[in-house]
Amino acid sequence: MLDPKLLRETPDLVKASQKARGADESMVDAWIAADSRWRELNAAYDTKRAEQKNLSKEIGPLQGKAKSGDESVTAQLEELMKNASRMADDLTKTAEARDKAEAEAAQIMSGFANIVDVVTPVGGEEDFKIIETVGKPKDFKSLGFQPKDHIELGQILGAIDIERGAKVSGSRFYYLTGPGALLELALVRMAMEFATKAGFTPVLPPSLVRPQAMEGTGFLGQAAVDVYHLPADDLYLVGTSEVPLAAFHMDEILEAKQLPLRYAGFSPCFRREAGSHGKDTKGIMRVHWFDKVEMFSFCNLNDAAAEHQRILELEKEFLKALELPFRVLDIATGDLGSSAIRKFDCEAWIPSQNTYREVTSTSNCTTYQSRRLRIRSKSSESTEFVATLNGTLMASTRTIVAILENHQQADGSVVVPKALVPYLGLEVIKPLANNA
C-alpha cells in the first residue's frame, strides 16, 4: 500500500512510477476522485453522528422523568424520538455511501505497486544493469573435459532423484538423496550460522499462512496464480518465508530503539510456476517446492537503502564462500515485484547452460508491506511505518545445482568448497560405486 498523502499531494510522482513499471497511470486520478468523495462523505457522517449523539443524550433524562410519572414531558419526548429516528435513518444512508466510496478507493489503492527508486534502471526484464562480476567461470576445456549438467551429476552421485520425484508428485518435483540430502542440510546449517553472526535471529516459521499474511506481503496481486491455496482451510502455502517473517510483527507497534530487527527464516517454498511451461523443464532449476534460508529486516525508512546494501553484501559474501562465480544485477523497473522499489539479483554461473542464473534476490520494500500489515515503530517523537527488506541467503536447489556443476571433476566427483567442508564432513562427493 502506498502512503495516501503521496497520492493526494504528489500525484505526478506516482504517475511517473506507474509509467516506469509499465502500469496504468489513470489509476491515480481514479483514486483521487474516489478519495475526495470518501472524505466528503466521511465529514458529513461525522457531523451527523455528533448531532445524533447529542440528541440521544437528551432522551435519557426525559425518559427517567416520564417513568417516574411526570406526564408533562411525554410530548417533548415523542418529538425527540421522532427526530432521532429520522436522524438514525439518515445516518445509515450516509454511512452506506461513505463505505462504498471507501471500498472503491481501497480497491484502486490495492492495485498500486510501490514507487520505484529513482536510481532503478528503467525498462523491462532485459534492461537490468550489471553492477559487478565476481570470480571467473572455470575453463573446463582447458581442464580437458566437458562439464556435465546437474541432472547427470545428481544421478552419478546418487544425490538427486528426479524420476521418482515425478512418479510420486509430478513434474518439477524431486528427491534429494544421500549426499544431496546431506548437502542441503550442510548448506542450511552454514547459512543459518552465517546469518546469526551477521545479527539475524534464526527462525523456523510456519509455511502455511492465512490470507491476510499473503495479502499483506503483496503476493495475492499479480503473483496470485503462482500461489498454492488450500480451499478447505483457506490457507496458503508460502512461496518464501518472506511471508511469515514479514507477518511476524503484523499489527504491532515496535519500539523504535529496537530497530533494526533482523530475522533469518528457513522454510520450504511452494510455487505453482503457472505460466512457466517449457522453461527449465529438466532438472531442479525450477521446481514446485524447494527450501530456502531468507533474510528479513525491519528498519527505519531512512536506513532502508543502507540495509539493502548490507543484505546484498551478505549474499555476495556467502556465494564467495561457496567459491561460485557470479554477477550482480540491478533489476529494471518493469521486472520488480509490486512491493519493491529496487531489487538486486545475484546470478551464479551455470556451466551446463553456459550462462548466469539467479540464485539470490534482495528487495527494498520501504513501507509498502508494513502499511498493509500495520507494522509501525514508536519513538518519543512519532509513530511511523517501518521499512521491510528481504533477501535470499541460500535457496537450496539452485545453490546445489551451482555447486555440483561448478565444482565437478572429470570423473563426476564434486569438490566441496572449503567453507562448507566442516558442515558436510566431506571434502569430495564421490560417484556411487555401482555407477558406470
Add this chain to the structure above:
RNA sequence: GGAGGAUUCGCCUAGUGGCCUAUGGCGCUCGCUUGGAAAGCGAGUUGGGGGCAACCCCUCGCGGGUUCAAAUCCCGCAUCCUCCGCCA
C-alpha cells in the same frame, strides 16, 4: 472432534442499555520537592481518520445485527485457557 470459560489502555482490573466523554492500581514520562535520591504531591500515558483551525469522528478481540442510544443485548468468527477424545 466434543464440553465449558475467557478476551477492556504496556500489565492487572472496575464496568448487566443513557450519569462510560471507560474506573482504579502497577509501570513509565515530566514537573514540584531535594545537595542528590527515595518517599510524597501534581500532571501526562491506546491507536487511527478528517479539518487551515476551533474541534469532530472512530477504536472495549474481529465482523454483523437489535436500538433514538451498545463495552453492556443477539448472531457469526478468531485467539487463548481447562477438561474429554485422538495423535507425531
